[in-house]
Amino acid sequence: MATSNVRFLDPTGAKYGIPTFPWGWSALFNADLRTKAQLRAEGLSIAGLEVAAQLMWRSSRAGNRNGVRTAHLYHRSLARPVRPLTPAQERALARAHLARHTCTRCERVWDVYLPTSNGRQCPPPFGCEQIEAPEGFEHALAVAA
Known part of the structure; x- marks a missing residue:
């Protein structure tokens, strides 16, 4: 590994306040650690969880002066399943998606x-006058109702 990654290695948390690992190294120290995106992909929520550790890496997309990005890590074993949507939430979500797909003019x-x-x-190359109604138009309206 590059020596620049080693500067972010702080498994005890003495330097950064919480255990810190270079990008991709956290599994070597604790296989139970996951990012928020990884937990969500597994159908788990971070609600109520404390940050257990962090990843740090250099990046040109950091948006700060030192060019370092971080990602919080959480214990997978403590994460809870994501609550399912209620029927009212599902209907509201369907209406919102339908609104984003529907032309305001035609x-x-x-x-x-x-x-x-x-x-x-409607998209600029076609415009509202030059196109046919897409298939499933009635079905999309029935789902949102």
């Missing part, structure tokens, strides 16, 4: 999200 439904930059109208 009310046609598209397979892709319509950007707010053009007022959520």
Whole structure:
């Protein structure tokens, strides 16, 4: 490994306050540690969990002066399953998705999200007048109702 990664190695937390590992090294010290995105992919939530450790790495996309990015790590064994959506939440989510797919001018439904930059109208090369209504238009309205 590059010597620059070793400077982020602090398994005891003496230097950074919490145990800190270079990118990709946390599994070597504790296989139970996961990032928030990894837990969510496994259907788990970080609700109520304390940060157990952190990853640190150099990056040109850091957005700060020293060019270092961090990611918090949590114990997978302590994470809870994500609560399922209620029927009302599912309906609201379906309506929101339908609104993002529906043209505000001609009310046609598209397979892709319509950007707010053009007022959520039909894509510019076609326009609202030159296209056919997509298949499944009635089905999409029935799901959102």
